[in-house]
Amino acid sequence: MIEAADKPSPVIKVSDLTKSFGDTKVLRGVDLEVYPGETMVIMGGSGCGKSTLLRHMIGSLMPDRGSVELFGQDICRLGDRPLDEIRKRFGVLFQSGALLNSLTVGENVALPLKEHRSLDSATIDIIVRIKLNLVSMRHAIDRMPSEISGGMKKRAGLARAIALDPEILFYDEPSAGLDPVTSTQIDRLMMDLSGKLGVTTLVVTHEMDSAFRIADRMCMLDAGVILKVAPRQEFEAIRDGDPTGDETTDLIRQFLRGDAAGPITRRQIGVEFETDILRAGER
Numbered sequence: 001m002i003e004a005a006d007k008p009s010p011v012i013k014v015s016d017l018t019k020s021f022g023d024t025k026v027l028r029g030v031d032l033e034v035y036p037g038e039t040m041v042i043m044g045g046s047g048c049g050k051s052t053l054l055r056h057m058i059g060s061l062m063p064d065r066g067s068v069e070l071f072g073q074d075i076c077r078l079g080d081r082p083l084d085e086i087r088k089r090f091g092v093l094f095q096s097g098a099l100l101n102s103l104t105v106g107e108n109v110a111l112p113l114k115e116h117r118s119l120d121s122a123t124i125d126i127i128v129r130i131k132l133n134l135v136s137m138r139h140a141i142d143r144m145p146s147e148i149s150g151g152m153k154k155r156a157g158l159a160r161a162i163a164l165d166p167e168i169l170f171y172d173e174p175s176a177g178l179d180p181v182t183s184t185q186i187d188r189l190m191m192d193l194s195g196k197l198g199v200t201t202l203v204v205t206h207e208m209d210s211a212f213r214i215a216d217r218m219c220m221l222d223a224g225v226i227l228k229v230a231p232r233q234e235f236e237a238i239r240d241g242d243p244t245g246d247e248t249t250d251l252i253r254q255f256l257r258g259d260a261a262g263p264i265t266r267r268q269i270g271v272e273f274e275t276d277i278l279r280a281g282e283r
Contacts, residue, residue, distance in 0.1 A: 009072065011036050011168060011200045012057060017066035019052060026052045028224040029066070039194055039201040041211045041232075044221035045255065045264070050204045053221065054172055057202070058092055059083050070168070088116055090168035091161030095176045099145040099153055099160075106132070106141035109160045116164060131159040134196070135189060151182035155189070162197065169193070171203040175210045187213045208256055212236065220252050227252060 010033035017030040026049045034040045042050045055061040056068050059075045067074045070086055078086065099108045109128045113119060119127075132138040135155040140148055148156070154174060161169060174190065175183040187210050194201050205211055211218065215232045227248050228235075238249060239256040247263055254262030 008035050010034055010069075011071060012040075012202065013067075013069040014053070014057070015067045015069075017053070017056060017068065018064050019049075019056070019061065020064055026224050027056075027063070030221075030224070030226055032219060032226065032229065034200060034202055036200055037194075037198060038216040039191075039203065039214055040217050040219060041203045041205060041215040042219045042221060043205055043208070043211050043255075045206060048221045049224040050206075050221050051172060054170060054202075054204045058090070058170055059087065088164055089166060090170060091164065091166040092170045093154065093157050093161045093172065093174060095173045099156055101145050103145075104141065105137065105143050105145070105148065105156045105159075108145070108156060109163055112160065112163045127163065128159075131163055132156070134162065134193065135159045149182075150177055151179075151186065154178070154186055158189070158193070162193065165197070166199060168200045168202065171201070171205075173205055173207075174203065175205060175207040180209075183207065183210060184213070190214055208258065220255070222251065222255075 012032070012034035014030055014032040017027050018025075019027040030049075030053060032042075032053075042053060044050050052061065056063055056076075057070070059068075062076055067076050069075070071089065073082075073086060075083055075086055099105070100111070103111070106125075106128050109131055110124050113124045113127060117124075129138055129141065132141055135158050137152065137155045137159055140152060140156065145153060145156075169190075171190065174186055178186065190201065190203070191214055193199070201214075203211070203214060212232060212235075215235075217229065217231050218235045219229045220227045220235075235252070235256060238253050241253070243250050243253065251263040253259075254264050
């Protein structure tokens with residue numbers, strides 16, 4: 001057992017993170033720590049706040065209250081230039097791959113190198129080929145995004161995300177829109193890169209097969225609140241166990257198993273019925 005004094009400092013630390021859009025509260029005082037070298041999976045149903053949490057972690061959203069620390073610095077209180085320096089230390093793979101359609105695969109990967117490194121074109125070309133080779137995409141260096149598949153776009157986007165040798169990799173729904181075989185290939189690639197590069201990995205997903213393949217620890221988010229953060233094995237025990245009678249544990253179990261009946265379903269039916277009654281009373 002690791003003593004508190006030996007525990008490493010978190011590379012990501014989220015404290016009391018709160019965010020609303022109009023009258024809708026999306027995050028409600030979220031606390032989360034991610035440690036160097038681990039793979040943390042954030043999961044939850046549609047609209048639970050996981051993508052909003054990710055956007056705060058990469059600095060594209062600012063909270064109503066709370067803080068997000070990367071490498072010990074609160075990015076919510078940094079100016080544009082210091083925040084840009086922090087952003088050079090992490091990479092992001094977005095759902096679609098987010099490639100620029102007017103550039104070739106190789107040019108997409110080269111873009112962050114041209115913007116943030118003082119390197120000659122020959123050196124950039126070598127680095128691009130190395131990064132594409134890591135994701136088994138060197139053969140597609142001269143292809144346009146319109147000429148490659150969805151899975152290949154994800155791989156190319158990942159090559160661009162690692163172009164600057166980041167210390168953290170953020171993945172937003174990496175398996176979205178992929179067939180099961182390609183999804184498994186992307187998962188294995190993510191694990192391989194984590195091992196080879198020694199990066200800290202944070203993945204936002206609702207794909208449970210993928211989550212259980214890649215996670216060291218898992219975080220269950222529901223209605224803007226973290227229900228549980230624990231090693232993967234604890235979530236496996238909940239998934240494979242019997243209902244407990246505890247509402248929170250059984251809600252997590254239903255989500256992990258994809259069961260049709262359970263606390264999530266009861267809550268949805270209750271909200272829909274209440275809304276329908278209120279609307280009827282206004283007529």
